[in-house]
Amino acid sequence: MLDGNAIGGLLLDVFGTEMTAAEGVCGHCGTPGVLAECEVYLGGPGTIVRCRTCKGLQMVFVEIGGVTCVDLSGLSSLTAGGLTT
Amino acid sequence: MARTAVRRRLSWQLATVTGVVDETPRVRTLLLELDDWQEHVAGQHLDVRLTADDGYRAARAYSIASAPGEPPSITVERLEDGEVSPYLTEVVRAGDQFEVRGPIGGYFVWRPEDGGALFIAAGGSGVVPLRAMLRERRQSASTAPAKLLYSSRSIDDVIYRTELGEPDHGVEIVHTLTRSQPEGWTGYARRVDAELLREVAWPSEDDPRAFVCGPTSFVETVSAGLVELGYAPSNVRTERFGATGGR
Numbered sequence: 269m270l271d272g273n274a275i276g277g278l279l280l281d282v283f284g285t286e287m288t289a290a291e292g293v294c295g296h297c298g299t300p301g302v303l304a305e306c307e308v309y310l311g312g313p314g315t316i317v318r319c320r321t322c323k324g325l326q327m328v329f330v331e332i333g334g335v336t337c338v339d340l341s342g343l344s345s346l347t348a349g350g351l352t353t
Numbered sequence: 354m355a356r357t358a359v360r361r362r363l364s365w366q367l368a369t370v371t372g373v374v375d376e377t378p379r380v381r382t383l384l385l386e387l388d389d390w391q392e393h394v395a396g397q398h399l400d401v402r403l404t405a406d407d408g409y410r411a412a413r414a415y416s417i418a419s420a421p422g423e424p425p426s427i428t429v430e431r432l433e434d435g436e437v438s439p440y441l442t443e444v445v446r447a448g449d450q451f452e453v454r455g456p457i458g459g460y461f462v463w464r465p466e467d468g469g470a471l472f473i474a475a476g477g478s479g480v481v482p483l484r485a486m487l488r489e490r491r492q493s494a495s496t497a498p499a500k501l502l503y504s505s506r507s508i509d510d511v512i513y514r515t516e517l518g519e520p521d522h523g524v525e526i527v528h529t530l531t532r533s534q535p536e537g538w539t540g541y542a543r544r545v546d547a548e549l550l551r552e553v554a555w556p557s558e559d560d561p562r563a564f565v566c567g568p569t570s571f572v573e574t575v576s577a578g579l580v581e582l583g584y585a586p587s588n589v590r591t592e593r594f595g596a597t598g599g600r
Binding site for chain 2: 269270271272273274275276277280281286288289302303304305310
């Protein structure tokens with residue numbers, strides 16, 4: 269198990285900007301935190317990001333044929349550089 | 354020109370290994386040469402990508418061990434079940450090439466102008482980005498008081514042992530050896546706990562900046578202990594990796 273620092277490159281690829289210091293709010297337990305603090309699992313076919321507090325699934329990244337599929341449905345909000353999604 | 358308006362993309366490039374330094378029996382530093390290297394910030398990492406003959410690819414992040422302005426280097430610990438580290442620690446030789454991209458990261462970074470005293474704590478190979486910070490402190494002639502608390506299993510597992518044995522003025526290095534100690538050892542000989550932190554860490558009144566890097570259990574103990582001592586949670590930055598064999 270790693271943390272969000274380890275996927276800074278992947279996040280930069282997907283979002284086009286530095287994201288390890290971005291703040292996400294967990295869609296399961298509501299705890300806010302920087303992405304660097306999340307639990308990250310690289311062992312499977314994709315990259316799994318879980319909430320450090322409730323272990324809920326926050327983000328999934330899977331690369332298929334050069335395209336990265338992104339599932340952010342476990343986050344209720346994501347704020348980077350003043351922009352919130 | 355449309356091209357200059359586009360944000361600089363992080364792209365893979367070939368790094369050439371210019372030298373190899375054996376730090377411990379399981380840990381090596383690789384000195385790298387890159388054609389297109391944007392100056393990094395102490396604490397950042399780079400991604401290394403290996404491609405097998407059958408096209409299978411594996412990428413992992415490694416902390417940059419050098420200070421900004423120095424030629425980039427990474428220090429890699431061999432993980433028995435690793436996909437990338439066995440190659441980097443056992444196979445690679447000077448002159449070999451592999452793909453990298455970076456520098457990466459904006460959270461676990463220290464700039465001399467950030468101010469405050471610096472308290473950095475490492476478990477095992479977690480010392481790598483903290484060593485970059487100490488080198489950056491030296492290079493920038495920073496006068497910030499700095500203290501490194503470094504937990505290793507044994508004296509032979511201490512990475513950068515010679516360099517850390519000669520700290521700069523204003524830098525204090527505190528070792529703890531958790532598994533075995535050499536004869537005559539007078540330093541700490543246990544895992545970091547709240548009491549040890551109380552004895553070693555800067556008092557919170559100094560408004561210290563803390564960086565903690567190591568296995569998850571180490572990082573959780575130290576970061577919680579520092580917050581208990583009154584450190585502002587936002588000033589305690591963490592980077593975790595799985596314990597050896599369990600990542």
